Amino acid sequence: MTDRERKDRERSATLIAAALALPGILPANASAQAAPDEGVVALRYYDYRDWQPGASRMTVRSPTLYALVPLSDTTTIEGSLTHDAMSGASPLYHNTLSGASGLGVTDYRTAGDVKVTRYFDGNALALGAAYSDERDYTSRAASVEWRHFSDDRNRTYAMGFGAAYDRIDSSNGLATNKRRETYDLLLGITQVLSAEALIESTLTWSQGRGYYSDPYKLLDQRPDRRHIVAWLTRYNQYVPRFDATLRLGYRYLHDSFGDESHMLEAAWIQSLPRGFNVTPSVRYYTQSAAGFYHDPPFPQGFVGGSPYTADTRLSAFGAVTLGLRVAKTFAGGTTADVALNFYRQRSAWRIGGGGSPGLEEFSARWIEFGIEKRF
Amino acid sequence: MGGQHELQVWAEDRLHADRAAKAAITDVLRIEAKYSRYREDSVTAAINRAAGGAAVAIDDETAALLRFGARCHALSGGRFDLTSGVLRGAWDFRRQPSRIPTDDEIATACAKVGWERVEWSDRSVRLSRAGMELDFGGIGKEYAADRVAAICMDHGIRHGFVNLGGDVRVIGTQVDGTPWRIGIRHPRRMRAVIGEVELCDAAVATSGDYERYFEADGRRYCHLLDALTGRPVDHWQSASVVAPLATLAGSWATIAMLLGEAAVPFLRAQHADYLLVAADGTVSCGGAAFESATNQ
Numbered sequence: 001m002t003d004r005e006r007k008d009r010e011r012s013a014t015l016i017a018a019a020l021a022l023p024g025i026l027p028a029n030a031s032a033q034a035a036p037d038e039g040v041v042a043l044r045y046y047d048y049r050d051w052q053p054g055a056s057r058m059t060v061r062s063p064t065l066y067a068l069v070p071l072s073d074t075t076t077i078e079g080s081l082t083h084d085a086m087s088g089a090s091p092l093y094h095n096t097l098s099g100a101s102g103l104g105v106t107d108y109r110t111a112g113d114v115k116v117t118r119y120f121d122g123n124a125l126a127l128g129a130a131y132s133d134e135r136d137y138t139s140r141a142a143s144v145e146w147r148h149f150s151d152d153r154n155r156t157y158a159m160g161f162g163a164a165y166d167r168i169d170s171s172n173g174l175a176t177n178k179r180r181e182t183y184d185l186l187l188g189i190t191q192v193l194s195a196e197a198l199i200e201s202t203l204t205w206s207q208g209r210g211y212y213s214d215p216y217k218l219l220d221q222r223p224d225r226r227h228i229v230a231w232l233t234r235y236n237q238y239v240p241r242f243d244a245t246l247r248l249g250y251r252y253l254h255d256s257f258g259d260e261s262h263m264l265e266a267a268w269i270q271s272l273p274r275g276f277n278v279t280p281s282v283r284y285y286t287q288s289a290a291g292f293y294h295d296p297p298f299p300q301g302f303v304g305g306s307p308y309t310a311d312t313r314l315s316a317f318g319a320v321t322l323g324l325r326v327a328k329t330f331a332g333g334t335t336a337d338v339a340l341n342f343y344r345q346r347s348a349w350r351i352g353g354g355g356s357p358g359l360e361e362f363s364a365r366w367i368e369f370g371i372e373k374r375f
Numbered sequence: 376m377g378g379q380h381e382l383q384v385w386a387e388d389r390l391h392a393d394r395a396a397k398a399a400i401t402d403v404l405r406i407e408a409k410y411s412r413y414r415e416d417s418v419t420a421a422i423n424r425a426a427g428g429a430a431v432a433i434d435d436e437t438a439a440l441l442r443f444g445a446r447c448h449a450l451s452g453g454r455f456d457l458t459s460g461v462l463r464g465a466w467d468f469r470r471q472p473s474r475i476p477t478d479d480e481i482a483t484a485c486a487k488v489g490w491e492r493v494e495w496s497d498r499s500v501r502l503s504r505a506g507m508e509l510d511f512g513g514i515g516k517e518y519a520a521d522r523v524a525a526i527c528m529d530h531g532i533r534h535g536f537v538n539l540g541g542d543v544r545v546i547g548t549q550v551d552g553t554p555w556r557i558g559i560r561h562p563r564r565m566r567a568v569i570g571e572v573e574l575c576d577a578a579v580a581t582s583g584d585y586e587r588y589f590e591a592d593g594r595r596y597c598h599l600l601d602a603l604t605g606r607p608v609d610h611w612q613s614a615s616v617v618a619p620l621a622t623l624a625g626s627w628a629t630i631a632m633l634l635g636e637a638a639v640p641f642l643r644a645q646h647a648d649y650l651l652v653a654a655d656g657t658v659s660c661g662g663a664a665f666e667s668a669t670n671q
Contacts (some may be wrong), residue, residue, distance in 0.1 A: 012645050017445040019622040022439045025521040027528035153533040195550040
């Protein structure tokens with residue numbers, strides 16, 4: 001290298017150094033790229049009511065407070081607190097058993113959860129804990145979740161593990177100090193397909209053992225081990241022509257109790273002027289009956305010592321949910337929304353083999369109000 | 376800052392995109408207001424008003440820009456000079472009809488040009504002769520583009536680009552993972568493209584003789600003035616350079632225009648990818664980014 005070349009090289013190196021010394025030219029938090037830099041506070045109110053022909057059954061009213069606070073460039077903490085007030089009959093009895101227990105009782109549930117997430121070098125590690133308490137049921141849960149973001153942020157891998165410990169002490173004295181433990185494993189992948197499309201797929205295994213019976217249902221006796229596999233896939237497609245997003249979802253679930261279910265959902269999120277958006281949605285659900293479910297008349301099929309249930313939630317049926325959500329985003333990061341959902345379940349709506357006979361249709365509606373502020 | 380500007384960012388939702396864009400645009404306007412030579416209240420105006428008088432106190436940002444300007448001056452052998460703006464007094468590209476200044480007029484203007492006559496430190500700057508002018512126009516736009524990219528990245532943006540008057544800085548790739556494709560404007564045929572470059576997390580800047588110029592006696596006199604001679608450059612129609620930062624791409628492109636024939640060895644020494652269009656329209660390229668461009 002000649003002196004001239006060496007001098008030129010030194011000069012160009014000092015130019016690069018001078019460029020890099022310009023303030024604000026490199027991102028400040030390059031190592032913590034995925035950490036949210038804003039906090040969120042949200043308040044939601046949920047009002048649920050279900051009924052069968054001629055009988056109003058169950059109502060639930062619950063406010064939820066949620067907050068997410070960035071603790072630093074790399075750490076966030078989030079948590080929520082819910083208080084439910086439930087009244088009416090325990091849901092979903094056979095018509096023949098309607099009113100057998102619990103009718104007119106108001107119960108309260110208080111639940112809270114907290115999660116701390118730490119972001120580092122394209123990864124996020126989250127530790128969570130949850131607690132739920134009501135008169136006859138207590139649940140404690142812990143979870144750990146790890147996410148890895150590809151360099152271009154177009155793909156996210158997720159892996160999670162959760163454990164829950166429940167205790168059941170029924171008010172009728174049939175179940176005292178009954179325990180149940182559940183372990184979940186989750187594997188997920190999210191892939192950005194283009195500027196307009198994104199797909200997400202999650203596989204969950206759940207392994208549980210303990211007390212699964214319903215102490216308020218006569219003769220109800222269920223296996224003490226349960227294994228569930230669920231596979232959920234979601235696809236989002238932005239449609240520029242309408243400035244709208246189509247959201248599709250499918251979930252398959254297999255339960256060792258013997259039932260199998262499919263859920264299909266579609267939503268259209270339509271942006272409108274002045275910060276409004278409207279989301280009509282439809283969801284179809286179909287399931288087969290659990291192996292130990294027996295059709296009416298009660299207690300047809302009961303054999304002492306064998307698993308038995310007449311709980312209609314484990315019967316074969318199909319169900320449709322129609323929803324409409326209207327949201328408005330205000331300047332300054334506040335969003336308010338109201339959502340109305342209507343649910344109807346009928347044996348005859350099941351796909352692939354008839355539904356369980358002898359059951360009346362079941363309907364529910366729920367209304368949600370929410371307000372969310374980002375800061 | 377003249378010219379057309381464009382910012383595209385891709386985020387999970389509109390709120391995040393809007394926030395990033397708003398913060399970025401606010402910063403571009405801040406830099407514009409702070410360094411514009413057309414604004415009475417700008418730092419540039421304050422320094423120029425004090426020419427021949429007392430030193431003017433400056434902040435870290437201004438000091439960093441001066442240091443960068445000093446390096447460009449050294450690297451270009453004195454042709455790139457933040458004080459060369461006064462030459463526009465002699466070469467008035469807006470005058471109708473246009474006129475080539477006399478040698479005397481050029482010499483008079485050149486007497487007010489010269490980085491060596493700028494007394495500067497991290498704290499203050501002083502133009503030693505009355506009538507001298509400092510102009511950050513040659514680096515301010517590219518500096519703003521790099522800051523826009525950094526601000527967007529700090530807001531979580533992984534895909535996007537900013538185009539400030541033809542100087543482009545891209546963030547990441549396009550959302551589908553393919554590089555951003557940036558067209559290089561043809562220096563003679565408006566709206567035509569002479570080449571194309573694919574970029575990820577990088578910048579491309581073009582300096583050309585077509586932005587402001589007049590023609591006289593069959594010759595084109597452009598606004599890029601060599602601080603050593605006080606005259607417009609005429610070796611290249613345009614120089615486009617790829618670099619990791621817009622600030623580097625912009626200064627290398629301008630220096631390439633000023634260096635004339637020596638531009639090619641200069642750009643090679645910087646390991647920069649480039650596309651040069653000679654006065655006769657011949658295209659020469661260097662580096663992988665422009666390899667396909669000559670097939671046009």
